[in-house]
Amino acid sequence: MKPWTIDEAIRTYHIDRWGNGYFGVSQRGHLLIQPEQGKSEGAIDLMAVIDEIRRQDIELPVVIRFQDCLRAQVNNLCQTFQTVMKNEGYKGNYTGVFPIKVNQMREVVEEILEAGEPYNFGLESGSKPELLAALAMNTNPEALTIVNGYKDRDYLKLALMGRKLGRKVIVVIEKLNELQDLLDLANEMNVEPMIGFRAKLASKGSGKWADSGGDKAKFGLTVAEIMQSIYLLKARGKMPCVKLFHFHIGSQITDIRTIKDALMEGARIYAGLVKQGLNMAYFDVGGGLGVDYIGSKSDDQSSVNYTLQDYVEDVVLILKQVCDAEKIAHPDIVSESGRMITAYHSCVITEVFDKRKTVKTDYDTTPVETEHMLVSNMRQILASIDAKYFQEAYHDAAQIKNDAIQGFKLGVLSLDERAKVETLFWQICVKLKDLEDRVEYVPEELQALDDELAEQYFCNFSIFQSVPDTWAIDQVLPIVPICRLNQRPTVLCTLADITCDSDGKIDLFVDVPHTRHALPLHDLTKDPYYIGIFLTGAYQDVMGDLHNLFGRLNEVHIYAEDSDSSGFYIEEYILGNRADQVLTSMQYNPQSMALDIKKMLAAQVKKKELPPRESVMLANFYERCLRSYTYLNIH
Numbered sequence: 364m365k366p367w368t369i370d371e372a373i374r375t376y377h378i379d380r381w382g383n384g385y386f387g388v389s390q391r392g393h394l395l396i397q398p399e400q401g402k403s404e405g406a407i408d409l410m411a412v413i414d415e416i417r418r419q420d421i422e423l424p425v426v427i428r429f430q431d432c433l434r435a436q437v438n439n440l441c442q443t444f445q446t447v448m449k450n451e452g453y454k455g456n457y458t459g460v461f462p463i464k465v466n467q468m469r470e471v472v473e474e475i476l477e478a479g480e481p482y483n484f485g486l487e488s489g490s491k492p493e494l495l496a497a498l499a500m501n502t503n504p505e506a507l508t509i510v511n512g513y514k515d516r517d518y519l520k521l522a523l524m525g526r527k528l529g530r531k532v533i534v535v536i537e538k539l540n541e542l543q544d545l546l547d548l549a550n551e552m553n554v555e556p557m558i559g560f561r562a563k564l565a566s567k568g569s570g571k572w573a574d575s576g577g578d579k580a581k582f583g584l585t586v587a588e589i590m591q592s593i594y595l596l597k598a599r600g601k602m603p604c605v606k607l608f609h610f611h612i613g614s615q616i617t618d619i620r621t622i623k624d625a626l627m628e629g630a631r632i633y634a635g636l637v638k639q640g641l642n643m644a645y646f647d648v649g650g651g652l653g654v655d656y657i658g659s660k661s662d663d664q665s666s667v668n669y670t671l672q673d674y675v676e677d678v679v680l681i682l683k684q685v686c687d688a689e690k691i692a693h694p695d696i697v698s699e700s701g702r703m704i705t706a707y708h709s710c711v712i713t714e715v716f717d718k719r720k721t722v723k724t725d726y727d728t729t730p731v732e733t734e735h736m737l738v739s740n741m742r743q744i745l746a747s748i749d750a751k752y753f754q755e756a757y758h759d760a761a762q763i764k765n766d767a768i769q770g771f772k773l774g775v776l777s778l779d780e781r782a783k784v785e786t787l788f789w790q791i792c793v794k795l796k797d798l799e800d801r802v803e804y805v806p807e808e809l810q811a812l813d814d815e816l817a818e819q820y821f822c823n824f825s826i827f828q829s830v831p832d833t834w835a836i837d838q839v840l841p842i843v844p845i846c847r848l849n850q851r852p853t854v855l856c857t858l859a860d861i862t863c864d865s866d867g868k869i870d871l872f873v874d875v876p877h878t879r880h881a882l883p884l885h886d887l888t889k890d891p892y893y894i895g896i897f898l899t900g901a902y903q904d905v906m907g908d909l910h911n912l913f914g915r916l917n918e919v920h921i922y923a924e925d926s927d928s929s930g931f932y933i934e935e936y937i938l939g940n941r942a943d944q945v946l947t948s949m950q951y952n953p954q955s956m957a958l959d960i961k962k963m964l965a966a967q968v969k970k971k972e973l974p975p976r977e978s979v980m981l982a983n984f985y986e987r988c989l990r991s992y993t994y995l996n997i998h
């Protein structure tokens with residue numbers, strides 16, 4: 364066996380494929396965050412961060428936010444657009460807006476706006492609460508606030524209030540009657556609205572959210588409805604208010620061809636609108652710019668078959684070509700890229716606290732003279748396995764196992780013999796697995812052995828709170844141990860969380876060319892074993908729920924800092940939910956619960972079932988648990 368190296372660790376976990384340059388491995392085998400993409404200078408040692416978190420008595424699991432990655436992604440997006448526009452002779456500008464729904468945390472929105480200030484980066488809202496946030500946060504008068512989603516009068520009124528504050532708030536019309544309401548309200552409030560049209564394109568997206576486009580899409584106006592809107596606007600003398608054309612064909616578009624399709628169609632509609640006499644200024648390509656979570660550069664739903672550069676070139680070039688052909692001015696380009704900006708900046712760190720071998724192979728199978736032939740035959744297979752007798756051995760063993768169970772049901776095999784057959788079968792599987800490296804071709808059915816032979820590692824977190832999409836839509840996220848990467852991982856594992864839900868597990872992992880069902884990890888020792896789930900910054904951070912009343916996680920926000928000896932500083936701790944907080948959110952009253960418990964304990968004391976001293980201790984203990992973190996206290 365070749366000696367294990369850091370490079371081998373990077374290859375095993377495909378860190379260079381999905382990491383976008385933000386992650387590396389130190390010589391000591393610790394996972395590194397590299398705020399300067401691809402450069403190890405200024406890298407932050409994640410184990411050092413965890414040590415500091417632990418020293419501050421912050422309990423795991425934690426969410427760690429790398430604020431530098433947020434800034435870098437905003438810069439990457441804006442600069443790529445600016446460079447491509449310049450190189451291609453595109454006459455318009457680029458302005459981005461951040462769709463708040465992708466990560467509503469104030470610190471995230473603030474950081475993006477701050478990094479985006481030089482580019483007049485704005486916000487997109489999809490609901491009243493999001494618009495309330497956008498109005499308060501997006502104070503740059505040059506930046507756009509784009510208002511999407513279904514709208515009632517209050518939502519529209521909030522948008523118009525933004526106009527009164529001197530902001531560029533654009534109401535995107537998703538349904539015809541919204542336009543009527545908007546014009547009426549604007550009239551009442553005596554303010555000029557800024558209006559956008561969201562088109563329902565015939566072109567569909569690709570990947571999981573393909574149905575956000577196409578005829579059955581939930582949002583947007585058909586071309587006929589857009590034409591009707593124009594008549595309405597003309598009748599009311601409000602044609603000049605229409606400023607923006609928009610479509611959004613779904614998040615995580617996996618295939619670049621669908622982006623091209625949508626752009627061609629969208630650009631022609633845009634040109635048509637200009638020719639109808641609308642004084643348009645912005646072409647808004649929506650979201651959908653995907654993230655390659657598994658690094659396979661494929662159209663797998665967790666991957667994308669294009670780069671940021673490819674995406675931007677297509678947007679700019681197609682729009683330029685169509686505008687030039689139609690002889691209209693180049694509009695400013697707007698994108699609503701949320702996933703691309705936020706995915707990289709956060710991860711969940713949890714600790715493995717226990718394991719379970721799913722397969723038991725230590726039952727005594729020593730031959731006895733009178734044993735049934737099936738047992739001896741099974742033992743014979745185990746002894747004969749080699750690189751040549753490989754797949755056939757598996758077939759023979761599976762056959763015997765089957766026969767043995769039939770035999771057991773008919774009373775031919777004893778309990779002891781059945782136990783021996785099953786144990787030998789698993790020993791055969793383990794031996795086949797060990798031989799895998801030495802055979803040229805491992806048949807598909809034997810690849811499934813990974814899954815069956817894997818150990819289960821229990822991690823202190825809830826999938827439903829921290830990575831809901833791994834459960835809901837089989838989203839694959841990169842998972843890497845953050846220490847011991849200088850040692851060979853020797854155990855194939857699946858992960859289980861601490862919810863009492865059999866769905867609370869992860870058994871799909873990054874691998875190339877295809878995902879795998881078990882992840883190589885290290886055996887557990889007496890030292891804590893930490894693993895990180897990465898790329899959780901888009902949607903995952905904020906979509907989790909309180910399954911089993913496991914609450915929000917403790918959070919730390921870190922920045923790289925050259926002048927600090929550890930290369931980073933923790934700017935902020937945000938404490939996660941305590942038990943009493945999650946209980947309160949479910950309508951319990953923890954204070955009166957504690958009081959009730961005290962009374963019940965007192966009653967026990969009165970009945971002489973409990974010494975008074977112990978009852979006080981138990982009451983205090985109950986109260987302390989109410990004030991504690993909802994996750995396991997392992998240390």
Ligand SMILES: *Cc1c(COP(=O)(O)O)cnc(C)c1O
Binds near residue numbers: 615651
């Ligand atoms: C969700 C959403 C986005 C964000 O899409 P990403 O793929 O995360 O960039 C953008 N625009 C609209 C209208 C959305 O609904």
